[in-house]
Each structure stands twice: as C-alpha cells, then as structure tokens.
Amino acid sequence: MQIEIIKCHGSGNKFIMVDMVGGNIVGDMAAFARQVCAHRDVESADGILYVVKAGEHYAMRMFNPDGSEAEMCGNGIRCVARLVRERYIDCDEFTLTSGGGLYPTRKAELLNGEIETYGVDISVRLTSPDFGFAKGADNFIGKAIPSLGDDIRFTALNLGNPHIVAAVEEIDMERLVVLGESVTRLKEDFPKGINVSLYKKCGENAIFVATYERGAGITYSCGTAMTASSTAATLLGICHEGKQIDVYNRGGMVRCLCTINGEKITTRLTGNATYMWSGTAEWNGEELQGIAKSKIYNIEEEAYKRFVETIG
Numbered sequence: 001m002q003i004e005i006i007k008c009h010g011s012g013n014k015f016i017m018v019d020m021v022g023g024n025i026v027g028d029m030a031a032f033a034r035q036v037c038a039h040r041d042v043e044s045a046d047g048i049l050y051v052v053k054a055g056e057h058y059a060m061r062m063f064n065p066d067g068s069e070a071e072m073c074g075n076g077i078r079c080v081a082r083l084v085r086e087r088y089i090d091c092d093e094f095t096l097t098s099g100g101g102l103y104p105t106r107k108a109e110l111l112n113g114e115i116e117t118y119g120v121d122i123s124v125r126l127t128s129p130d131f132g133f134a135k136g137a138d139n140f141i142g143k144a145i146p147s148l149g150d151d152i153r154f155t156a157l158n159l160g161n162p163h164i165v166a167a168v169e170e171i172d173m174e175r176l177v178v179l180g181e182s183v184t185r186l187k188e189d190f191p192k193g194i195n196v197s198l199y200k201k202c203g204e205n206a207i208f209v210a211t212y213e214r215g216a217g218i219t220y221s222c223g224t225a226m227t228a229s230s231t232a233a234t235l236l237g238i239c240h241e242g243k244q245i246d247v248y249n250r251g252g253m254v255r256c257l258c259t260i261n262g263e264k265i266t267t268r269l270t271g272n273a274t275y276m277w278s279g280t281a282e283w284n285g286e287e288l289q290g291i292a293k294s295k296i297y298n299i300e301e302e303a304y305k306r307f308v309e310t311i312g
Contacts, residue, residue, distance in 0.1 A: 010075030010252015064215030071099030074223020180212025
C-alpha cells in the first residue's frame with residue numbers, strides 16, 4: 001500500500017510526517033519508523049511524526065529512528081500543528097496532545113516575514129520518576145550528577161519527556177556524545193534514558209543549545225531540549241523571566257518565553273514548521289518497498305535558508 005508522507009523540519013530537526021487521520025494505515029509504527037528513517041531516499045530523518053486523534057483532540061505520536069516512542073517532541077509538534085491547522089481546524093488557537101499531555105498551540109506571525117511558524121505552550125515539571133539521580137528530591141537545579149562527573153552542573157526538567165541540561169562556557173560536542181551514551185548504561189540514575197543538553201549564553205537574553213537526544217543521538221536541534229535549556233537558564237538567572245529568549249542551535253533558532261507562577265512553570269516554544277518535500281512510501285505492513293517524491297517545497301526551503309543566513 002502507499003502511505004502519504006511529508007518530510008518537514010522544525011529548526012533543522014527533520015522528520016517524516018504521516019497523516020493517520022486522513023486514512024493512511026501503517027500498522028507497526030515502530031518498524032515503519034526504523035525503516036523509513038534509514039532509507040537512503042529520505043536523506044536522514046530524526047524520527048516519524050504520526051498525526052492521530054485522541055478523543056476530542058488531534059494528537060502526535062513521535063517515534064525515534066531506533067523505533068522507540070518519545071512522549072513529546074517540541075520541533076515535531078509544530079509541524080503537526082501546521083498540518084492539523086491546514087487540513088482540519090478553522091482557527092488559529094487549538095490544543096494538541098502528545099504522550100497524554102495537553103499542549104495549547106497557536107499559529108504565530110510568519111518568521112522572517114515568510115516562514116510558517118507555530119507556538120506551543122509546554123508545562124515544565126522539576127520532578128519525574130525518570131530522575132533516579134535526584135533521589136526523590138523536589139527539584140534538581142544546578143547540581144552535579146556524580147555518575148557523570150563533578151565538573152558539570154545539571155538541571156533536571158520534565159516536559160512530557162525527561163531532560164538534563166547544563167550551562168557551560170563552551171560546548172564540547174565530544175563530551176556531549178560521551179554524556180549521551182553514558183546515560184543509556186546508567187540504569188539506576190536514568191531508568192528510561194534521558195535527553196542531555198549543553199547550553200551557553202551568547203547574548204543578553206540568548207543561548208546556544210546542543211543536544212544528544214534519547215533514541216536519536218546528536219541532532220541539529222531538539223525543541224523540548226531548547227525549551228528545557230531556556231527554562232533552566234531562567235531558573236538560574238542566566239536569562240530573564242517573562243522576556244523572549246532567542247535560542248540558537250545548529251539548525252537555526254527558536255524563541256522561548258518562560259513564565260514562573262509559584263510552582264507552575266510554562267515555557268512557550270515558537271519556531272518554524274517547514275515542509276521540504278512530500279510523496280509516498282510503498283509499505284506492505286512489514287517491509288518498506290521504496291520512497292517516491294512527488295512535490296518539492298523549494299520556496300519554503302529557500303526562505304528558511306535566508307532566515308538562517310540572517311542569524312549568522
């Protein structure tokens with residue numbers, strides 16, 4: 001059977017998106033994700049986004065290239081928001097779900113005056129059963145995790161999926177890979193693995209973030225990681241609460257706005273939702289037979305390249 005697919009990206013984080021609401025039937029979502037992400041004609045993808053219905057809401061299910069399912073994906077959900085807005089909803093503000101969480105979403109002003117842009121409000125928690133290293137503490141902010149060394153101070157945050165992020169003077173990508181691979185082996189501290197990010201301040205209210213994603217490895221960007229890093233930077237006084245934070249990454253830039261109201265923390269993530277190409281995947285339910293592209297979104301890709309050039 002032929003499965004309609006769209007290759008898209010949020011801040012350089014590339015995905016294949018499948019509209020399950022529109023009638024595409026995949027069956028084994030994990031197997032489809034593994035095979036499609038590895039297919040040469042896809043030319044790399046950081047995961048599969050399945051657009052589904054969950055009760056009264058439209059929803060995202062995101063699978064990593066290794067076939068594992070992620071609870072949330074900040075860059076991916078913006079792409080899902082665009083598809084849902086264009087195909088199914090006649091309003092600019094709506095709620096999506098992912099991993100059982102509710103995410104208020106809105107169509108935002110065009111980025112750089114020409115790029116489709118969406119924002120999503122993400123609730124941030126400072127506790128999680130995934131934080132074995134925290135030993136049940138109410139929060140883990142700016143502390144060392146002994147199993148990862150004493151020279152880096154991490155903040156642990158749950159945004160639907162778990163993260164540890166650390167402010168550093170300079171980002172060492174080799175060290176980031178070592179950290180990301182280490183957490184997969186340290187089951188007592190990280191029972192379900194975790195996303196690991198390093199970030200550095202690069203302006204008055206600006207940071208640069210690099211991430212090792214659970215189930216995917218190093219990617220050009222990770223939406224929830226940028227949200228987690230900007231939230232941590234706010235909690236530590238590196239960035240200002242209630243003011244826009246420009247968050248740079250290897251794939252471009254997003255904007256975050258962190259609001260702290262007592263124990264309630266909400267960070268809005270706003271950025272592009274860009275289509276690269278669309279086509280079909282020939283799939284028999286178990287094995288991928290091939291990929292065929294039918295439409296290339298050159299205008300969108302060129303617009304995003306111009307934007308990246310403006311931010312250096």
